[in-house]
Amino acid sequence: MKLTIIAATGGIGRQILEQATAAGHDVTAVVRDPSRLPRTSARVMTIDLDKDTATLANAVAGADAVLSGLGARTKADEGIATRGTRAIVDAMRTTGSARLVVVSAAPIGTVASPDNPHPPTHDAGDGFFMRHLFSGIAKTLFRAHYADLAAMENVVRASRLDWTIARPPKLTDRALTGTYRTALDQNVRGGWSISRADVADLMLRTLDRPETVGHVVGAAS
Template sequence: MKLLILGGTGPTGRHLVDLAVRSGDSVTAFVRDPEALGDLAEEVTPVIGDATSQRDIATVAGGHDAILSALGRGSAVTAGELFTRSSAAVVGAARASGVSRLVWLSSFGVGHTYDWASTAQKLIYRTVTRAIYADKEIADERIRNSGLDWTVVLPTRLTHGPAQGTFHAGDRLPMKGNPAISRADVAAFMYQTVRGDEWVHRSAVITD
């Protein structure tokens, strides 16, 4: 496959880029700083751009089989802006360039999934992540209403641990305490998802 990956220098995105490269896919890494790719820069096509700019994304999106976004909050954009703006840019660019498949990384606890959270999770979502989750809620709804072949991925608390390969995925999962999942497993799920149609037009909750 020919994949356009946004956020490829982030902690989840690097796992995603590495997995796609090792699987033999052609990868375009849409980044602010190609040097942040390290050794992976030699294995992909790095493109410098702004993920909140529809023009920047549309310039490179054409000809790809899918767009995957592993964007995280960057220091250059304050909370309340990044995901709202980048979702608009990505959807507009995908439509303009004829790319229908989109896998979008969000978070469990965003939007309606807050109601499914445990007491411990809700405390965090009401305080620590409140502003960024409000931003993500707007973005997620835009993705779902985009008319694209979308998948929204909703992981629980992210860790930097190794991939376990035994994570759980579902439209809704029971929650106790403050469950977690490694970024490596999230990347693996995103990659599996983009290669099939099981999760098209669905939101996937994932956790270990």
């Protein structure tokens, strides 16, 4: 399969890259700083998503799927998920690529956004502690990051592409297990964490699961 991986130097993006190349896929890795990328057999393209629209179109042209690990790492990166995803969507629509898989976060279904100013107060999959304690604390601590991801989801939903949104809870650096739990259009009950490696595995697996197109997939260990 021909895949384009956006933000391939990030925590999840790097895991997608490693797993996709190991599986023998034809991979194009889109990065902003190639010096942060480990040695890889993938085709590497250095692209600023805010500026290099023509180059981005070349990166996604002919791809069977585009997988994005975009997300702010620092305060200076705030808004990158929304801006970058908008650029990706525009490039995909220009070139005719249709399948898009992005990563978001478990609390985002309850975060207000321009297209969803009055979200539900809790996710259907959340248990008592998630609904009444952890989710509120997380949304306070990561307010700007979550606002960016919520707006990013708006862009994806409005894209008219064949999209899937992965929503993991707390991310860890544990090894790949492949035995995590998933839930369609809601969070996983009792799901507190999942490794970045398993999120990458999930995102790649959705490519063979047409029932995930147009849906959110919750995942947790």
